[in-house]
Amino acid sequence: MRAIDCAIDISCAVRDLDLAVTVGLHTGECERRGNDIAGLAVHVAARIAASAVPDEVLVSRTVATS
DSSP states (O other): OHHHHHHHHHHHHHHHHOOOOHHHHHHHHOOETTEEEEEEHHHHHHHHHHHOHHHHHHHOOOHHOO
16 A cells, blocks of 8 residues: 555655654544544544554554555
């Protein structure tokens, strides 16, 4: 999946800058509220990202099976 490949590429690229990122990927519907986004999918993605350690890409089952 392109999102996973992109997340891995970003994680690898920032290592050259002595940075580490945590990435959480989830897919689902979200709604736009002005300049912000909201919805269950946003909350799930945030929880997945919060569970990742630096240099880790975590994906939900929804992403892994799509």
